[in-house]
Amino acid sequence: DIFYHVHIPKVAGLSFSQDALELLTAKGLRLITREGCFAHPGLPDPQPRDRLVMLRNPAAHVLSQFNFCRYAQGISDYIREVTPPSDPLPKLFQDWVHAWTKLKSQ
Numbered sequence: 001d002i003f004y005h006v007h008i009p010k011v012a013g014l015s016f017s018q019d020a021l022e023l024l025t026a027k028g029l030r031l032i033t034r035e036g037c038f039a040h041p042g043l044p045d046p047q048p049r050d051r052l053v054m055l056r057n058p059a060a061h062v063l064s065q066f067n068f069c070r071y072a073q074g075i076s077d078y079i080r081e082v083t084p085p086s087d088p089l090p091k092l093f094q095d096w097v098h099a100w101t102k103l104k105s106q
Helices: 013-026 058-071 075-082 093-105
Strands: 002-007 030-035 050-053
Touching: 002 013, 013 030, 058 075, 058 093
Parallel strands: 002 030, 002 050
Antiparallel strands: none
């Protein structure tokens, strides 16, 4: 049997999938982990027996995403490279949330 894990970034999904993979494999089961929609066209046949998803407190999730974008090595460098100097990644959390709100309203 196959289990399908929908990975939502910054909700402990990778840690979960590593632990789940170990437990499921020990029982002869398989795990597929993908970021995105469950109706992904590349799903195997037979279809997964069950779907798994990790959820997180929304406020903690947003703060974790900010910290990841701001401080994660490699990611913060990449963001600086692709962000115009006239509109850099905000340094403060509340400015980052405001920038996302402004993007959504455009």
